[in-house]
């Protein structure tokens with residue numbers, strides 16, 4: 520199922536959106552011109568992971584000479600601070616713990632997003648037997664979408 524999150528122009532770099540896909544809560548992040556999506560449930564103890572602070576990779580050539588490298592790539596859970604890679608969901612604390620679910624997030628043209636019944640089923644609604652007359656409506660703008 521493809522979940523429409525927002526128009527690209529309404530989702531500036533550095534922002535995030537928390538969206539629902541059925542019972543799942545998903546955090547969608549825009550970092551520069553890339554989009555990332557993670558399940559908003561920390562594998563450690565169920566914290567609201569996607570509300571946490573973002574940070575870049577920290578690198579150090581020598582002890583005490585730490586530099587932050589590149590744009591933010593990690594999100595830290597607000598409950599106990601475990602960090603997860605935005606792209607893969609991999610944790611870098613708690614060895615042996617499972618990663619958080621990462622979803623494909625991308626940009627799609629509005630005129631490719633027409634399957635409303637499929638989207639409705641994904642949030643627990645079944646189409647009824649009656650169908651009203653409809654007319655084609657075209658949307659040419661770009662939208663951020665998550666494949667869940």
Ligand code: FES
Nearest residue numbers: 561564566596599
């Ligand atoms: S619940 Fe997220 S770090 Fe503990």
